[in-house]
Amino acid sequence: MLKERLSKALSDQVNAEFYSAYLYLGMSAYADRAGFKGIANWLHVQSREEMAHAIHIYRHILERGGTPSFDDITASRAEYGGIREVFEKVLAHERHVSGLIDGIASIALEERDHATYNFIAWFVSEQVEEEASAEELVSKARHAGDDPALLFSLDAALAARTFRDPFPPSGDD
Numbered sequence: 001m002l003k004e005r006l007s008k009a010l011s012d013q014v015n016a017e018f019y020s021a022y023l024y025l026g027m028s029a030y031a032d033r034a035g036f037k038g039i040a041n042w043l044h045v046q047s048r049e050e051m052a053h054a055i056h057i058y059r060h061i062l063e064r065g066g067t068p069s070f071d072d073i074t075a076s077r078a079e080y081g082g083i084r085e086v087f088e089k090v091l092a093h094e095r096h097v098s099g100l101i102d103g104i105a106s107i108a109l110e111e112r113d114h115a116t117y118n119f120i121a122w123f124v125s126e127q128v129e130e131e132a133s134a135e136e137l138v139s140k141a142r143h144a145g146d147d148p149a150l151l152f153s154l155d156a157a158l159a160a161r162t163f164r165d166p167f168p169p170s171g172d173d
């Protein structure tokens with residue numbers, strides 16, 4: 001049975017993951033409208049992954065006998081000062097999310113809920129990857145600067161990303 005405090009922290013994380021999805025969808029719209037269809041694709045796939053994270057955490061709350069709560073999701077925006085700003089905001093946001101995930105891991109340990117600690121450990125590792133890929137994109141965008149050729153080669157590279165369900169139904173893998 002999930003302790004009330006942990007149930008609330010996990011529900012807040014469901015909200016944060018949906019906010020991440022909303023944030024990245026707004027960024028994707030910005031990139032699309034600026035003509036960077038590949039970058040828009042990367043951000044859209046990122047948005048879908050965040051929704052998968054939200055649902056995975058929501059399911060854990062129910063599975064452990066907790067009560068999910070549903071707060072408002074903060075508004076997103078679709079205006080940025082350039083691709084570099086977009087990726088800088090992705091990196092800053094992923095660092096923030098890593099802090100939230102670490103906070104849940106700490107509460108799980110304090111509450112001696114080893115099942116939830118084990119569950120959230122996947123997200124701890126995921127955040128290492130999220131920060132690393134965002135850092136790489138920030139450095140590429142900084143390198144490209146305002147050079148259209150470099151920006152469009154980054155755009156072409158990011159067009160290849162496809163969505164892969166991080167939690168496929170059992171039997172699929």
Ligand SMILES: [Fe+2]
Nearest residue numbers: 017020050053
């Ligand atoms: Fe996430």
Ligand SMILES: [Fe+2]
Nearest residue numbers: 020050094130
């Ligand atoms: Fe993320």
